[in-house]
Amino acid sequence: MEARTYIPVDLPPPGSTVLVAMSGGVDSSLVAVLMAERGCRVIGATMKVYDASIEFPEGTGNGCYGPGEAEDEAACRRICASIGAEYHVVDLSAPYAREILGNFKSEYRSGRTPNPCLRCNPLMKFGLLPQALREKDVAFDYYATGHYVRQVVEAGDPEAGIWLAPAADPKKDQSYFLQRLGQAALRTARFPLGNLAKTEVRELARERNLETADKKDSQDFIAAEDYGPLFADEGVPEGDIVDEKGKTLGKHRGIIRYTIGQRRGVGLSLGAEPLYVVGLDAELNRVVVGREGSLFSPSLTAADAVWAPRFGTEPFRALVKIRLASKAAPASVIPLGGGRIRVDFDEGQRAVAPGQSAAFYVAARIEGDEAASVDGRSPRSAILAGGAVIEGAAR
Template identity: 40%
Template sequence: MKILIGMSGGVDSSVAALLLKNEGHDITGVTMKIWREGKYAGGQRDSCFGPNDDDNIAEAARLCEFIGIPHSVFDCFEEYDKFVIENFRNEHLAGRTPNPCVQCNAILKCGLLPDKAEEEGVDFDFFATGHYARKGHNGKRHTLLRAVDADKDQSYFLYRLSQRQLARHLFPLGEMTKEQVREIAREYNILDAVRAESQDFYSGDRNELIGEPDRPGNFVDSQGNVLGKHSGFWKYTVGQRKGIGIAMPEPLYVKELNACRNEVVVGYADEVIFHKLIADDINWIAFENLEEKMEVRIKVRSAGEPRPGAVIMPVSGGRVEAAFEDGIAGVAPGQSAVFYQGDTVLGGGIITERS
């Protein structure tokens, strides 16, 4: 088969390419260029978005040469700026907490990048990445599954993939553990050659991407009592504990962001436990639409295991209501709620309300 693989310059995509090459496939590596000097300052942290982009591209090219496959680079800065950075900015200024990795995977890494390659005449049957996830088929639709390595599973970030994207996608690392991947990298002497894994979205100060001057506002409690001052509500996220800077008998957490009043509502730990949410902009994978109540496991942030005992049901406007009796801390509007049964990703959407 002819397989196009997204190369980041890291160990996972490099091992994925190596495995596919060793299976006898015709492999071509491809990398997105998403940084352009001049618009943003960035910083020194290794990240997905920052001035280190050229170094990552150079490493990807060198690793492709080492593996013995051709490599192409496509400039995706304009699209990344529009669909990821602009969304990040607008969501924060609306008092929500976006997940740029979800946006990037669906729109750019697994969408625009292979589409651009195809437009430029690159011939391929499938597109692969080094994500830790698996795919299957339930007889009617392509499905997305959690990775064998639960600690590295990235299905949460991929729940917005379409049926077209899943049909052509391969996850070579989905059945492997991270240690098995690193062992292969050691065996082929590429472990020490690849860069450290990026843990951050942006190499600099995220407030730079939002681009708002400081605006004095208040920290308030749930009754509206002023507890302190801040310099802009967009600098905080729901569930945040560190950096509030208010001395109280117990730690305070960000409960809500009021964009209209430039207020950060804070409360004690029990005040940021929620038992219900509404999600919109739903993408179903395992079936076309949710028709009735269903018991599922749920994730409302990327870290941790899916929580059991949630019940989802369709509500008006194509939205979904999810209820979880035990409660979940820090459910944040703008983040994604992803629904699972077993290892299967049913689908998910963007959290708009919680109570």
């Protein structure tokens, strides 16, 4: 596909009303203040998702789901008061328990490795939260969040749609998390931090004496070191660890504690050669282990694809990320119809995990950026063409 030229989407103009999704962290706090300084009418909103039905050990971390919401809400309320903004807390704990926690637990019990943020963003943060405010007759023109991502439109045809592009700070880029947002959400969404580095955000917050300026970022979606607390009410049965031929080698502590590619916690080896998790057999409650070479896959299949404008019907070259922390890998993306796709990598990829999502980046000329080759290793000067949920991998 011929590289097109894209230009950045403008931030909300002075005088417009901006609903800001606030978490109590530095990013969304600064967004609220920057929008007020821009001359916008700001409305702050926080979604309450923790219902105290699951207990977490003290001091185990700072997550999106867990105790500590009251403290975060209080900080948001104070920041909104300082800029003269109204503030709302929306209780979404019931749909969150059903749609996010319920789905996450079901997927893990099935031996899959979901990323809950990819489901939460379109359904909750960009779905039910702004919808709830509209149903309360809270009117707004734009919906801003603290995500590190950019928006662009096609030069010469701005009505063709809105594309997401990686943030200026590659270490903080969150475009992967937003791969499932559709055009309806992107038309009103704005991301004021997309061109800033995290260090700049903290410095801007300090200059404005924001109480959240040095607050630590959330490390995971729950406030715990592992996902055990989510399954405490139903138990996590132990089972067999087997090799790729089915021979029993040991016992595992519960299938939900293992992911494809994991070595730590397996506790097995073949002589000096360590063994890795290469498969999860939920039906037989078995963890399958093998040598590291068994982890590499030349291709994958995925389903439930979400496409940006102009993508989804013809094969194309892309840089593909199979998880947030993975490097973008050159590949051919082949739509198969019905939301299913196949990805053929130029080089085998390690630990392709069913349930994770693949994001597809295509080289683009973005005004102000240096052009990047689609066969390069960084999707910096690129647009997000879409994403899909991984079904399986070829080995």
